[in-house]
Amino acid sequence: MVNTIDPRNIPGISEASVSVEIETEDMTLNIGPQHPSTHGVLRLVAKVDGEKVYNVEPVLGYMHRGYEKLAEVRTYPQITTLVNRIDWVAGFSNEIPFIAGAERLMEIEVPERAKQIRLILTEMARICSHFVFNGAYALEVGALTPIFYAMEDRERVLDLIESVTGGRFHPNFNRIGGVKPAAGSGPTTKKNIQDLPAGFYRDTKLAMEKVIEAADKFQNLIGGNEVFHKRTKNVGILPKETAEAFGVSGPILRASGVKSDLRTQTDYLPYDKFDFDIPVGENGDCYDRWDVRTKEMVESAKIVLQAIDDMPSGPLQAKVPKVIKVPAGRTYVRAENPKGEMGYYIVSEGGLGPYRLKVRTASFSNVSILPVMLEGALLPDLIAIMGSLDFVLGDVDR
Amino acid sequence: MEEFLNQLKEDFDEVSYEFETISIKVNVENWISSHELLRDKFDLKYFSWLSAIDWDNEVSVGDAPKEEVTPSFEIVTCLSSVDNSNLITISTTIAKDESVIPSLVGVYVGANWHEREAFEMFGIDFEGHPNLTKLYLPDGYEGNPMLKSFELISREVKPWPGDVDVEGMPEDSEGDDS
Numbered sequence: 001m002v003n004t005i006d007p008r009n010i011p012g013i014s015e016a017s018v019s020v021e022i023e024t025e026d027m028t029l030n031i032g033p034q035h036p037s038t039h040g041v042l043r044l045v046a047k048v049d050g051e052k053v054y055n056v057e058p059v060l061g062y063m064h065r066g067y068e069k070l071a072e073v074r075t076y077p078q079i080t081t082l083v084n085r086i087d088w089v090a091g092f093s094n095e096i097p098f099i100a101g102a103e104r105l106m107e108i109e110v111p112e113r114a115k116q117i118r119l120i121l122t123e124m125a126r127i128c129s130h131f132v133f134n135g136a137y138a139l140e141v142g143a144l145t146p147i148f149y150a151m152e153d154r155e156r157v158l159d160l161i162e163s164v165t166g167g168r169f170h171p172n173f174n175r176i177g178g179v180k181p182a183a184g185s186g187p188t189t190k191k192n193i194q195d196l197p198a199g200f201y202r203d204t205k206l207a208m209e210k211v212i213e214a215a216d217k218f219q220n221l222i223g224g225n226e227v228f229h230k231r232t233k234n235v236g237i238l239p240k241e242t243a244e245a246f247g248v249s250g251p252i253l254r255a256s257g258v259k260s261d262l263r264t265q266t267d268y269l270p271y272d273k274f275d276f277d278i279p280v281g282e283n284g285d286c287y288d289r290w291d292v293r294t295k296e297m298v299e300s301a302k303i304v305l306q307a308i309d310d311m312p313s314g315p316l317q318a319k320v321p322k323v324i325k326v327p328a329g330r331t332y333v334r335a336e337n338p339k340g341e342m343g344y345y346i347v348s349e350g351g352l353g354p355y356r357l358k359v360r361t362a363s364f365s366n367v368s369i370l371p372v373m374l375e376g377a378l379l380p381d382l383i384a385i386m387g388s389l390d391f392v393l394g395d396v397d398r
Numbered sequence: 399m400e401e402f403l404n405q406l407k408e409d410f411d412e413v414s415y416e417f418e419t420i421s422i423k424v425n426v427e428n429w430i431s432s433h434e435l436l437r438d439k440f441d442l443k444y445f446s447w448l449s450a451i452d453w454d455n456e457v458s459v460g461d462a463p464k465e466e467v468t469p470s471f472e473i474v475t476c477l478s479s480v481d482n483s484n485l486i487t488i489s490t491t492i493a494k495d496e497s498v499i500p501s502l503v504g505v506y507v508g509a510n511w512h513e514r515e516a517f518e519m520f521g522i523d524f525e526g527h528p529n530l531t532k533l534y535l536p537d538g539y540e541g542n543p544m545l546k547s548f549e550l551i552s553r554e555v556k557p558w559p560g561d562v563d564v565e566g567m568p569e570d571s572e573g574d575d576s
Binding site for chain 2 (some may be wrong): 350
């Protein structure tokens with residue numbers, strides 16, 4: 001007969017095991033660079049104490065392509081192909097501030113119609129970017145379904161961009177002084193000025209109504225989900241003052257309660273002609289950031305609907321010299337891109353290309369706040385916070 | 399805008415307004431104090447970006463400046479306000495052989511990464527920066543890629559314009575554009 005001692009019968013042991021302080025050793029956790037939630041190749045080195053993150057160091061450079069250097073050996077018209085690839089989710093928006101900067105230095109007045117086509121397409125790019133965010137963010141916090149809806153709905157808008165520009169992601173559609181003659185609208189001759197493709201207004205109207213419907217659907221599907229609320233509400237709160245000092249912009253800044261939108265504050269495109277709201281958050285948490293972007297989709301769709309109703313007629317191109325030389329000078333042009341403030345500081349010495357081109361991207365400043373936001377956060381919240389910043393690595397590294 | 403410009407002129411000697419961009423030039427001794435003044439008095443609390451320009455007559459990429467310049471670094475920062483459209487760029491010039499400048503991290507925390515980028519790309523030393531290490535470039539990388547003297551390998555290997563690019567300009571007979 002073997003005597004066995006049941007530990008449960010030893011007096012006091014069950015209490016003892018509970019009251020013992022559990023000490024964990026600090027651990028370094030490497031996230032990325034090849035991780036689906038890093039939107040490219042961002043690497044985070046997190047130091048964790050149990051479930052608590054107490055230090056995060058983002059490691060950049062896996063996507064650095066040196067566009068600022070490459071721009072120095074290219075002519076102005078060639079640079080638009082480069083800048084398309086900075087934030088590839090909304091390629092069209094990247095061209096706008098660069099082209100506007102070159103036009104400002106050359107003192108070219110862009111025709112109204114060209115400006116409005118730019119405005120329509122840049123708003124469509126914003127819708128695409130927010131669709132991707134809605135799908136991807138839901139996926140990151142554990143909901144698989146929304147990304148299928150998001151991708152399907154985005155395709156309609158991408159088709160429209162493609163029908164005008166000929167490209168889905170990298171349109172390269174802007175020219176100094178206006179826009180390229182639209183794709184699919186007949187042969188290029190000077191006498192027969194090409195314009196938007198046939199049926200564009202009708203298709204746009206349908207697609208934009210679908211966008212408003214889709215945003216509504218996401219408000220129910222994602223915003224009405226209790227798990228999503230639990231994962232995002234009061235998680236990753238970003239105070240207004242911190243956001244300002246770090247240069248955080250776009251929907252993230254607005255979610256922190258700052259009503260700042262370069263579309264109304266500056267005049268790079270004729271936004272003053274249209275009625276639209278600027279959605280603002282209250283708490284600056286992950287939920288607000290999602291909410292602001294989803295509401296922005298509706299506002300963008302409203303802008304596009306107003307714009308196609310009120311299209312000015314006229315040429316697509318201002319008169320520009322055949323060889324584009326930008327006079328000496330320097331200017332900074334910024335625009336409200338889907339991810340925030342994007343700007344180009346052009347230093348021209350009067351040559352065919354810029355002497356120096358500084359590219360200010362939104363995601364770079366937005367990601368620089370990660371160490372501050374993640375300090376003291378729980379490990380499961382790390383992905384929720386990171387995803388809510390909606391960055392793209394091409395936009396961080398350039 | 400006019401009013402803002404006049405207010406700036408009271409405090410700064412070199413203020414210019416060209417191509418819808420306000421540029422202020424300051425001496426390197428006043429670099430920190432100017433930023434503090436702009437942040438507190440002019441309410442420019444939003445730190446947009448910081449970068450540098452390498453001014454040199456001998457360049458290995460692109461075109462050299464039209465006029466003779468003293469080889470130097472120009473450090474530029476951009477500040478704005480989230481409440482209105484006020485925006486300024488402020489710059490200072492430092493010598494190339496002694497490229498040291500006080501760090502702005504104490505004034506704007508957001509300058510941290512921008513200064514690290516300028517440090518690795520231009521080799522500028524930001525005095526007092528809490529963590530002045532490489533941001534993008536891998537460990538062991540030598541050289542500062544954004545310097546005008548730094549050669550662009552792809553252009554060395556395949557000079558520009560290449561065979562594909564030597565197409566003639568569009569026919570002149572077609573239009574009357576200048």
